[in-house]
Amino acid sequence: MQNGYRLVVVDTPGLFDTRVTNNEISKELVRCISLACPGPHAFLFVLSIDRFTKEELDTIDHLKELFGKDVTKFVIFVFNGKDSLEYAGITLENYIKKSPVQLQSLIHRCGGRMTTINNRVPPKSKEDDVNNILSLVEQTIRSNGDKYYTNEMFEAAEKVYQSKIRELEDKYGKRLAELELREKIRKEIEEHEVFPNKIRELEKRLTELE
The missing domain is CATH 1.20.5 (Single alpha-helices involved in coiled-coils or other helix-helix interfaces)
Structure with missing residues (x-):
């Protein structure tokens, strides 16, 4: 439970694991979606604030191939490494403006939903970061008319x-x-x-x- 919400967080399989076939990944994704019954309200796409690999930047296009174009309505970008931004005295928004154009385009296509989290602080200090993520999830739910991503859509x-x-x-x-x-x-x-x-x-x- 978090702020009155019953949260179910499911860690999805690696989409670029060459040791796993496409069919195996698809089956595992169906299982993951079923674990978030009746369906996931948001997909959290976690990136490091310090580096963006080409594979990570290509993930959204890969997600669109797997989940359909509507998946962008459910994606939230979560950047870990908030302390790096605080140390540099720069906001996430200004940092993204200087990031690769491909990343800026991806965030724009996903409605500009993004936030940061600091993994190096005690759990209690992370509460504000968690609340920011939950706030974005709420916004996502409202913007989608309280709909969630279903197995049928997948x-x-x-x-x-x-x-x-x-x-x-x-x-x-x-x-x-x-x-x-x-x-x-x-x-x-x-x-x-x-x-x-x-x-x-x-x-x-x-x-x-x-």
């Missing part, structure tokens, strides 16, 4: 995503087969070119022996 988006995956696999599968065939033909041509040369060389040697 399943519809997942069908589109899997369809795109199959199209890409089919496209590049054919391309790979074509390249393999070309390589096979090239080797056969080389072998046929080499074989007559060897015959001519042997005939020449036999002639010399005579």
Whole structure:
């Protein structure tokens, strides 16, 4: 319980874990959504204030592929490392203005919902940060008309995503087969070119022996 709210926080699987297949990730995401029954009211996208990797910045586009374009209505950016901003005497808003354009665009597409949290202070001192996050969650719920993200919404988006995956696999599968065939033909041509040369060389040697 937090400020009268019953909070359920679900840690989702890594979306860029190369050891896990897309199907496994999709199944785990469905499970995560079901744990937040009746459905998640917000997706907290946690980033370090000190660095932004390309993979992290690409995550929103990946989320849109997995969850559908409406997922941006539920995303809240949470930057850890609030103490770094306080030490530099700069606000989060001004810091973001100097951040990569891609990050600024992502935040804009997600309604500008963002806040910071300091992980280096005692739990009691984090209360204000937690309240700021809850306030953004409340705003998100109101802006979405008290709606939450449902399994049905995910399943519809997942069908589109899997369809795109199959199209890409089919496209590049054919391309790979074509390249393999070309390589096979090239080797056969080389072998046929080499074989007559060897015959001519042997005939020449036999002639010399005579």
